[in-house]
Amino acid sequence: MATKKFMYLNRKAPYGTVYALESLEVVLIAAAFEQDVSLAFIDDGVYQIIAGQNTDGIGMKNFSKTYNALGDYDINKLYVSEQSLSERGLSEADIMPIVYEDEDDDWAEKSSIKIVSNAELTKIMAEQDVCLSF
Amino acid sequence: MKIAIQINEGPYQHQASDSAYQFAKAAIAKGHEIFRVFFYHDGVNNASAFTVPPQDDRNVINQWAELGIKNADGEPELVICIAAALRRGMLDESEAGKNGITGNNINPAFRISGLGQLIEAGIQAERLVVFGD
Amino acid sequence: MLHTVNKSSFERNSLQSCLDIIDEKSVILLLEDGVICAADNTKSSMLAQLAADGKVFALKGDVEARGISAKLAENIQLVDYSGFVDLVVEHGTAVSWL
Known part of the structure; x- marks a missing residue:
């Protein structure tokens, strides 16, 4: 099967709507x-993907820890907009x-998070074959 | 061209399903193939067999059913996500049975399947267009 | 690429986020409430240059439904659903700014 470049575009906060959780569910299957x-x-x-999420007070499942599992599925390109953060x-x-x-570097532990400028995002987006928006 | 569609919203609440339907109808009229329509999030509600809209309004569910999007084996390619469907009370006969629930509510023009069908649509189709909120 | 925007820029920042990363080869299609971005209003300058370059399309049915046919900003090109399909076919990967 041919390999395509898939981009998962996440623009909504977690918990207020289900998009973040169900987007993550797709990513785990996609692996x-x-x-x-x-x-x-x-x-x-x-x-x-902000640290310190605690859902005890809202009775919902805290699914933020699941992002940590992505590395085990060879999903290690998490691009975060520098502008959106600032x-x-x-x-x-x-x-x-x-x-x-990183299997190519003697299994050295590396960060999957890449903080990117708009110019870098432009370039990354232009390379994609499929963009799934949630 | 092979085109796939993802729909994230339910009928009537949001225009997403209507827009996607008009898009799909136009694509088919131009000789393109709608490889699959994948209904996710509240989009799974588009498959309800129990929808009763007022007579002077469109029937979003029937519109999709009438487009008759099927694969070579005659199976519907209007696919609703199983995980999203179960948590929203959308069950076919098989899923209802497995969960000890009487009754089922999936329009026969649709089928329930896994999220892999969305990824596969992205791989197989030459384009994937997302409609949502 | 084809970028689609279905939100009014008075309601959400979808259009701005799209504009922040769109490249020079891409075009924008405004649909659903996104056509409000095609109207002549205080936010029209966001799209003026791209529109002048012939890169901004709006879905005719959505424009007419919202009663803004006579109030469009300059250089907005109207397309029907058939034209929407053509844009998808011609411009490669579709990106939805929901």
Whole structure:
């Protein structure tokens, strides 16, 4: 089966609507298809991967830890908009550590998070074959 | 050209399903193939067999059914996501049986399947267009 | 690429987010409430240059439904659903800014 570049475009905060959770469910299934997968977190989508989420007070499942599993599925390109972070008073330090083990580099643990400028996002988007928006 | 469609919203609440239907109808009229329509999130509600809109309004569900989007084996290619469907009370006979529930509510022009069908649509089709909110 | 925007820029920032990363080869189709971005209003400058370059399309049915046919900004090109299909076919990957 041919490999295509799939982009998952996440622009909504978690919990208020189900889009973030159900987007993550697609990404986990997508791993089995061995496609080239990238995730983009833009606008309020950056809150999906913010550290310190605690849902005890709202009676909903905290699914933020699941992002940590992505590395085990060879999904390690999580692009986060620098502009969206800074507009919200956030920086890389506010994002959960999400890592993968690089098989090409003696299984060294590396960050899956890449903070990107709009110019970099433009270039990444232009390479995609399929863009799934949630 | 082979085109796939993803619909994220239910009928009547949001225009997404109507827009996607008009798009699909136009694509078919131009000789393109709608490879699959995948209904996700509240989009699974587009498959309800129990929808009763007022007589002077369009019937979103029947419109989709009448487009008759099927594969070479004659199976419907109007596919609703099983995980999204079950948590929203959309069950076919098989899923109702497995979960000990009497009754089922999937219009026969649709079928329930897994999220892999969305990924497969992205791989097989030359274009994938998303309609949502 | 074909970027589709279905939100009014008075309601959400979908259009701005699209404009932030659109490249010079891409075009925009405004549909559903996104056609409000095609009307001549205080936010029209967002799209003026791209429209002048012939890269901004709006879905005719949505424009007419919202009663803004006579109030469109300059250089907006109207397409029907058949034209929407052509844009998808001609411009490669479709990106929806929901």
